[in-house]
Every structure is written in C-alpha cells, then in structure tokens.
Amino acid sequence: MKRFLKNTAAVAVIALAGMGAFSSSSMAAGKLSVSVALDPGSWDPIDTFLVAWGAVGSNLFDGLTERDTNAKLHPGLATSWDVLDDGVRIRFKLREGVKFHNGEPFNAEAVKFTFDRLLGDIGAKGPQRANYTSVKSVEIIDDYTVDFHLHQPDPVLLTKLAGYGAMIVPPKYIAEKGEDYFNTHPVGTGPFSFVSYEPKVDLELAANADYWGDKPKVSELEYRFISELTTAVAELQAGRVDIVEDLPISMLPVVKGDGKLDVMSTTGPAVYGLRFNTRDGITADVNVRKAIVMAVDRATIIKSLLAGEAEEIASFQSSLSFGNDPELKPLPYNPEEAKKLLKDAGVAPGAEVQIDIRAGNPTFNEVVQAVGAYLQTVGLKAVIKPYENSVFLNDIVPQGKTGALFQQSWGGWTLDYDNTAYLLYHTGQKWNPYGSDEKLNAMLEEQRPMTDVAKREVLLKGIAAYIANDVLEMPLYSLKAIYGVNKRVEGFVPAPDNRIKLNTVSVKE
C-alpha cells in the first residue's frame, strides 16, 4: 500500500513536471517511452560503459563533438577545433550561451572540470578513464576556448569526445550536491533534463526548452528498464513502450506481424567471425584456412538465418568503420575449390575441426551450426564446443587453448579499425594468442600516432588487406542494429550504436 501511495505520488510529480515542461515549450508534446535492457545504476558519465547508459546519456548530456547516425562527426558543445603541434594539441572553440539544466553556464571552466575529474581520482575508480589516457591536460585559454594537451597523437580522440566519459558535466552542481547525488540526479546540457529516477524501474526526463540544438518535440521522455526482451516486446505490442533496442532476430516475425509496429535497422558496429588457430594443426596452413573460408556460403547464412539483417564483411569491421575498404572483397564461396585446396594440402577426408564458441547467443549458435554443416560438405568434421562466457574470455582464448576455430565478436563504439586490429593482431595482445608477424606489427604501430586522416585510412585498409590475404580469420557478418518502433513515432532514425538522440523524434497522439 505504501508502495502504491509512493507510486501515485511519483506519478503526480511527473504529471506536474510534464505540465511545467509543456507550458514552457509550446512545441513539445506527448510522451515517448523507450525500453532499456539494464539499469546502469548511475547517470554520471564516468561510471559506466553500458550501452544502456550511452542510449540515455546522449539525451541528457553533450560532448564537445557529436556523431550522427551515419557515424560522421559534427560540432557539439565545441563549434570548431584545430589539430595543432603534430597532433599533440587540439584547440576547441566552445559554443556560447549554453546553460546546464540547473541554469549553470557552460564554459571552458566546465570542460576543464570534466576532464580533470575524469583523469583524476574520481575517474580512476571508473572504467571510462582508460579511453582518454592520451589527454595530458586541459588548458583554459579564455571563457570559450580550451586547449587539449596530449601525451601523443590520438586519431580516435575526437570520436571519443562525442560520448560516454567525455560528456560535459556541471562543476558547481557537483561541488554543491556531491558525487552521490549527481549519480542519481544527473544534470547536463542535453535536449532532455532529469525529472525522476527509480532504480530498476524507470528514468523520467522532460524536454529542455532551452536546448541549443534542435528543440525536443516530445515533452516527456521515459526510459524503462526491462531486462527480458520478450517482455520488452510485449510492452511494445501493448503500446506502453515506443522503442525497443537490439531486437533479437528470433523476435522479428512478432514485431513485423504487428500492424502497429515497425522494424527499423541500420548498419551497426557489431561484427562476428571465426578466427583460426594459425599456430597448430591443419589450420597452420594458409591454404587450409582459405579452403575453410571458401567452403562456407556466408551470403546464404545472412539471408536465411539472419533474416537479411546483417552485411557480409571482408575484414573484421563494419562498413561504418574508419578503415573499411569497400573494394576489399571476401573470399568467394566455392566448395569445389575448397575441396581441391584441402586435397592439395594433404588433409584427410573426415579430419576433425573444433569450433569454440561462447554459450548464450542462440543466433550465433545457429550460424556456427550452419558453418559446421558447410564444412561437412567439403569433408571436414566440425565439432562445436560452447564455453561459459568468462571461461571463454579468460581461460580459453588468451591462453591459446582454442580449437582450430574460435568465435570472435566485437562491437567497439568508436568505429575505428585501429581499435580492433591492434588488439586482435599485434603480438602479445590478449586477443592474439597465436600470431606473431613483425611486418603486421610494424604496420599497426605506424598508423597509431598518425594525425593525417587520409593517410591513416590508407594504412588501415592496407592492414585489412594484409590480414585477408593471410586468411587469419573467417569474417562472417556485421549485424545490423535493429529497433522495434511503434508507428506513432515519427522522425526516428536508427543509430548504429544505440546512442539515439531523441530531440528530433515526435509522437502522433
């Protein structure tokens, strides 16, 4: 009963807050409800890497830069920037007249505070700092100009400034209310401002009528935490949630079959593939690896198992990724050639090929079953071995204890091939248990400090081609980001990484 009263009271508060927002902005109307899989527990930008946070954070906070749904960078709270001193200093001109939701002004002070906090003691407790360690210090030039001093050039930094830990926070508010209060009562400069938060239940936001960018079109934005996707879809069908992220392939028919709902998808950052044990066994032979790749009809897998909601890839990155070469084509599906290659390599028919995968992803599991069936057709016997996640990630891959093939899935939000390639192919890296190639190491090291974007892109494409030529892996597909959306929602553009800014979205009543 007490609980009920509390809820009733909360509803009343929200209603009042909504009315307040309504009166201050004649444009904004209606309520948009989004389901989020997990409650991050804290809304402080430096506390989490959860995509759930990213989805919400983009609407509460702004970064200096902003990335659109095509993964292109735009000005955010910084109107312009110049890369200086061979890439170790970046000067940002800041947007003027922007206010935090509490009325506190946004200026150079806030930027310096944000990064001092991120790189200092408070940031050290959280996971975000690691992404920004190239920043040495932030220097205030004037109220609306700051210089970022870097330890070494960081080509991905501008992208990273568009999200997560680099979101700008209000210095006075945090100083007055304290860190704990800020966790559960976030204040930013974003298109929506905080109204209420009930852990594990929901987060309520209201339109920020003073937003510097496109003014929000809905007056209320609610994020509901629903961990079970079937439940989220039920809520979507019942019309109590407008947007569900990360729809699994298996739920697509349900959503597509409902006249009130749409499925919207776009190329996402998540890529899936199988990597080879290049050190031992038959897969140490490049021709065998080639044969295995050619034995699998990846296009058919995408069409029949993934409902077309994926794209074929030639290297371990999605088409959005910086460094992706559309000219690089995957090895063709050719079982006859595969058989011949295997025969020439002296692989006996019926040879066993073990494929290690992570348990708990039914879609990928089906894909691997199909891969196994294809291998059967060229005379290889596939044995699929699923592992519990943490065992797989800690004990199997880094220790080099995998079978001939093992699962590799990656979903870096920075969408830069370097992020993936360095960790996967450089000698001594955790995710590179088998390979050690001096030439490849040199190529990876060379592009890292490079600030010339065009030149770096050429080098990254070269790396991808080199790896494809050596057939270090069987790239399978990049999975689209799939959303279930109620048809009353207008202006929704699916984003590759869940970080959808909802200020341009409106709802039909």
Added chain:
Amino acid sequence: MIESSSNEPSLIRVEDLTVAFGEEKVVENLSFSVRSGQTLAIVGESGSGKSVTSLSILRLADMSGARYLSGRVLFQTAAGERDLLTLSQQDMRSIRGKEIAMIFQEPMTSLNPVFTVGDQIAEVLQLHEGMSRKDALAEGVKLLKMVRLADAESIIGRYPHQLSGGMRQRVMIAMALACRPKLLIADEPTTALDVTIQAQILAILRDLKDSLDMAIIFITHDMGVVAEMADDVVVMRKGHKVEEQPVDAIFHDPQHLYTQTLLSAVPKLGAMNGEDFPKRLPVAVYDEAGARTEGEVRVQNTANYGVAPLVRVEDLVVRFNVKKNFLGRPTHRVHAVEEISLDIYPGETLALVGESGSGKSTIGRTIQQLQESQAGNITFNGKRFSDMGKGERRALRKKIQYIFQDPYASLDPRKTVGFSIAEPIRTHGILHDEGLIATRVSELLERVGLSASHARRYPHEFSGGQRQRICIARALASDPELIIADEALSALDVSVQAQIINLFMDLQEERGLSYLFISHDMAVVEQISHRVAVLYLGQIVEFGSRRQVFENPTHSYTRNLLAAVPIADPQKRVMLAIDDTEIPSPIRAVGNEPEHLRHKEIAPGHLVAE
C-alpha cells in the same frame, strides 16, 4: 427370541436389516431389539458386520457409501416411533448425540486434538439443549464428575493429548451421555485399554446404565467383556446373525456350532491350573465344512534349564529424555526400564506382562539392539553385547528376530511376501543361489501353514492371521535362536490367535526356539509361557514359573491385574471394587530417581518385590 420379561415395548427394533457397500452385502437380514435399561452385546470377529450395524443405526454408514437394501430400524424417538432408515440426514442430526449416542474404540483418536475437553462436551449441549456456553461448561464439569474424573474442574480446560487413554475414554462417555440419550452404542470401547482401566470403564458404563435407565448396544469381540456386561447377546458371523440368547444361555448352552467354536477358542484364565508346563491345545475350527477340532494336546516341556541361559539380562536400565530446557539439558526422563535382570533359557518361553508404561516392549527392543541402554549388561550365548564388535552385533540380529503387533505395518506393501521373507536370507548372506532361496521361502511358507504359491502375492491379499504367519516365516528365515513376540497376537481374532499360539509352540518343539513373549493378555500368557515376569513402571514386581505366578499371585499388583481380567462366564461376574487410580506415569524429573525394588524369593524361582 428374547423372552419378554416385561410388557414394555422395545426401545429399538432392527428388522431384517441388509446393508451393502457397492455390490457387497456386509450385513444381511439382521433383526434384534433392545429395551430400555438393557444391554445387548453384539459379538463377532473381524468382518462379522457388527460395527457396520452400529453405524447403520446412526446412519453414519451413509457417509462411507452404505446402502440399505432391506429392513427397518424402529426407534422410539421423543416424537414417537420412527424408522431411522427413512429419515433424512437433517432429521438424523437431531437424534444423533441427543437420543442415540455412540462411543468408539480408540479413545486416543476419538477426541479432536485441537479443542479442549470442555469445548467438545459443551458443543453437544449447546447444539441439542440450547445451553449457553457458560452453562454448558458447568454441566460439562458435572458430567466429568459423573464418570468419576477426580479433577473435573481442571480437566474441562485441558486438551486431549494431556490426558491418558482411560481418562479420554471417560471424557468420551461423559460427552456421549451429555444429553442423557436413551440408547448408547459402544463400539469396542475398552479394546485399546489396559485391563485395569478396562475394568474401571466397564464398571462406569454399568452404573450409568442403571442410573440413567438407558439401553446399551455393546459391540465387542471379547467374550470376557460380554460375560461382564451383557443381558442379551447376538452372535454375528460374516454379516449374519447366527445366534441370539440371553447371556447365561450363550455361555452355558450355546446352540450354534460357531458360538461353541468361538467360546472354546477363548483362552480362559485359570484353565491351566494344576499344570506345570504350558500346553498345546487342540483348536476349534468353524468354516464352510462345519465345526471340528484340529491338533493334539501336548505338554510343552521344551525349556532346558540344565544349561547356561541363552540370554542373560543384568541390571538393565533404559531411560529416554522427554523434556529439555532451552540449553538442551534434559529436565524429564521416561524411566522405561529400571535395573531389570532376567534369563531366557533355550527352548523356554518367557513372558513379560504389564500395562502401558511398564517397560515390557523396551526390554524386547533393547535385546534386539533397536534401543540403547544406559546401564547393565545383556549377554547372548555367554558373550556380552558390550564385548562384541560391530560385525558380531550385526550377525546377532540374525539370531534374534522380532515379530510386531501389526503384521500389516511390518510388511512392505509394495514387495511380494516372498521378497519380504527372503530379505533376511539375503541381508545376512545365508544363501546366495536364487533357486535355493526360492526353495527355502517355499519351505518356510508351508511350515507356517501357507502354500508356496503365496510367495508371489502382496501383503494386502492376505488376512490379518495370514500376514502374521508371513511375519513368522520371515522371522524363521534366518534360523534364529530367540524370537521376540511383541503383542504379536493382540490384533488377531480369537480363533486365529489360538492357531498362531499352536504354531509358536510347534516351532518351539521342533527347533528348540526361545521366545520372549510380550503381552498384556493374561489368559494367553498363562497358556503359552514357561516363566512369567510381571512388570510395573519399569521394574519386576513378581517373577516365577507360570504356575507360581498364576496360581499363587503374591504381589498386590499381580493380583489386581488378574482380578481385572474379565472372565468369560457371566456366573462368575464379580463386581470389582472400583479403584479409580490411574496407572502412574514413568516420566520423572531429572534427579528424582525411582527407588529400586528389592525382591524376596518366596519359593524356589518365585521372586516377589517387597
């Protein structure tokens, strides 16, 4: 036909009553009548239909699905004569408890455990007499005093579990008589009670019948109780009335062969006077082929006192903790066995007699190693239990077998009897070859009077007597030297009981078996045992040969016990001076140790507590 000693009409007349459950007729064409102030005993063995008759009168048999195929039950209600079989349940409810009341066999389960005695008595008065609860409770105290419960004011507020069996049965009687019914039906009201308590209850019923001028229908299997209580007797067998006579005539001039058989099967206390040894007697049998006697008379001189005893019990003490304080220390103990010493010789039957709480079963269980003792020694074949290793003790289980009162509960209902009999053979590894085991099981079944083909059947397919035979076969399977028979005959009908007694004796003759025979039935003990130990509160009050104890009972408790046994002869009906004392409880506070009795040998081998 009952001779009409007055012109008063019968209170209840049952005419041509036939009761069926499903297709099976359990009572057929039964007629009898009872007048006020008279007691009619309905006697019969299990399956005779006597209990169904009583439940049919009250129409309670309806709840179990009984159908009345013929007959009338004419009862003089307050509103005139009614045929109870034609009344609705609604109408019956105003008669039940008000004009006809009933008491049942099991006093332990007849009272609802969650309500106080007072609530349960008051309920009847509130229902039928329209009394207030307060008045009903006050009346309840009077009723309790009427059944001679000394502390009525305190008992009225107690719960059934706080009372002994005898007290509960008195409460039941008080409750049944609350509305001064014209007819009381008593279904085996004393069967579950100790003999001295039984004598008290019978006396109370007799007195109240006279003072309230009511009629009693007394249902029993016990001819001794019939002789004590009845004016008239109806003998039933398999649903039919076989004979109806005044009580004297039934005992002295039984007309029907079945009645004669039944009477001859009843062990009569004192029947063995003048005999030194137990005696195997012929068994009267009545079945479809008619009545006859089977077997021979044989003196059972099997005990061998010239050798060392098979079992020697010395100063045995067994106590159980029953109450603990919250530190887990015991505050109260049951002093089940207090310094008991006795010997059992090869070929001997030693009987332990006594009432509830006397410790007789505990001694048996301790010898069988089902119970730990606190002090004393038990020696088997010259070796002390305490000196034996684990393996030796386990092997001993083979030599000592136990037979319980309830043969049904001691057989696994999901196993064939052949499997149950073979179990000790397998456990003790006596035989390994399945063929040999099967042969042995067949031999055993035949030895106890069953056939080899019975091995494949399940316990529920057998009668109570047959099941007890199966238990005996199982006990014999491991070729024991001692069999402990704990009330092994108590649940059996008298005719079956006589047969099993003879089986016990035959086996003893053949195999030189020793028996520890635990029983509360003095007449059976008199027939079967070589020596007798009378137990009272965990101690031996009298010990001696069968003849010494039964012909010269010396301790006052032994005398009371014998005097309380109803004698199956209405002419020897003795009106006992009722001793309303309860059997004291063997539970004592820690520190309050009982005094140990000292014994005097009044004749060679005859010990009496001082």
Added chain:
Amino acid sequence: MAGFIVKRLLQAIFATLVVTLLVSYAIRMTGDPALMLTQGAGSITEADLVRIREALGVNQPFFVQYFGFLRDMVTFDFGRSFLGGTSVAVLIGGALPSTLVLAFWSMLISIAFSIPLGITAAVHKNKALDQVIRVISLVGLSFPNFWLAIMLVLVFSITWNILPPSGMSGWLSYIMPAVTMGVILMAVNVRLVRTTMLETLSSQYIMVARAKGLSETKVLYKHALRNCAIPLITYMGLQFGGLLGGIVVIERVFNWPGMGTLAFDAVGARDYPVLQASIMVLSLLIIIVNLLVDIIYGLVDPRIRTE
C-alpha cells in the same frame, strides 16, 4: 518458547552465513566484475583492470573480502553497488517491499482457491467433482510458470490490452504476476488440502463429531479444517522458499522491480555487494517466515503450545 526462538535465531544466523559464504565464493568463480564493467570499452589495458579492481576492492583474497562484507553487515553498512555505486540498502529497500507484496497476493490467491477446492474434492472423493478439480490442479502443476505468464500476457496485454504486460504501476499490474504465482501454488495446495482433508476426514474424531449430530458444514470447517491447518501451515512455510525461487522467474518475465530482478541483474553484472546482500536478505526472509510458521503452528496446535 523464548528459548526456542533464541535457538531458531541462532540457527538462522548460521544458515545465513553458510548461504552467503557459498554464494559469495561461487560468484567470484564465474567472472571478474572489472571485465563486466568495461566490456563496452574499446581499449582497456590490464593496468586499467587492476586499477578498477582495486577501486572495487575485489583485488584482495576471498576471505578478506568476505569478512569485510560480514563486518559491514554487522554495522548495517550494506555497501554500494559496483554498477553505478548506488547504496545497496536503497536498492533492497526498493525491491524488498515489491517482492513481499507480490508474495503476499500470490499466497492469498492460492489459499483463497485451494482450501475450498481441496475440501470439495475431498468430500466428493473419486466422484466427478473430485476428478474435475484434480484435473484442473494437474494442469496447473504442469504449466511451467514462465509459460503461463507469457500466455497471460499474450491474452490480457496484447490481444485484449486490458492489463499492463510488465512493471509495477497501480493495482492492475499486480494481477498477472500474482495470478501466475498463485495458480501454480494453488495447484500444489489443492492436492495438499485434499490429501490432508481426506486423512482428517477418516479420523475417528470426525465420526465422533458426526455422531454428536453436528452439521456437515460444522464438521468440515470447524473440526476438520482446524486439524488440516497444522500440516498446511507447515507446508506453506516450506513452500515460501520455493515461492521466492519462483518469483525470480516471474519478476523477470513481468519486469517486476523486486528482489528477484535485483539478484538476477546482480549475477549478470557480477555485482557482488548487491548479490551478497540480496541473498542474505532472501535467506533471512525464508528463515523468519519459517520461524513465524513455528509460532503460528503453536497457536493452532495445542499439543505444541502446551509442551
């Protein structure tokens, strides 16, 4: 009685210690919270992980961590969630009432239906009515609870759209979770009531009550039911543990913000403080309920009360 309660409380504390010890140890076997926290990050180095582990306090040996947890519990400091640093006390304070309310309604639904149904079945033993009730109960038993939940959602939320498919908002949202849980408990309880009722009805004191001339209603609801209550209460106390187990599934399907959801999410995120505290609270809860059952038991059964 006081001694009995003290003894039971000591047992309870011991049981809770064992449960939390096992759970704390097991969860540490299955994964590193630092890895879970940084799984979305691109360039995490081993040094970063070490730093985060230190900040979370999970770099110390297991027993140091566990005794730290115990020490904090004694001082009523429930710690902070690894996920966002929310106070665990606040999380549990929010989740526990939700679970208790759901458990209460589930129990109530189950009792309200199972007692009359069970008695009816027992009274009409082996007749048509009994068969029907037994079949209903069997069907109820054979439903996996999540399946029943999904069916209810399909019918009431999606097809008819009259009940919210998930969440805890207003009394309408209580209906489906409580009914799902209640139906499953009911199915078990109907059989239990029927069996104990049959056993009680065959007792001699029932025959005695009838021989007194009491009406069937009084015989059933006064004399029989009171005696049935004793095994029923015991069983329902034991059932409470299972009920909480079932609630974890139900809460997840209905996105109910209770202890089940809290513990489940905590396992997923390797959020040790939240997991340890919720397991401790749940096991204490089970123990408290069983203690209450023992006390109620004494009130119902004079054989225990007057010992």
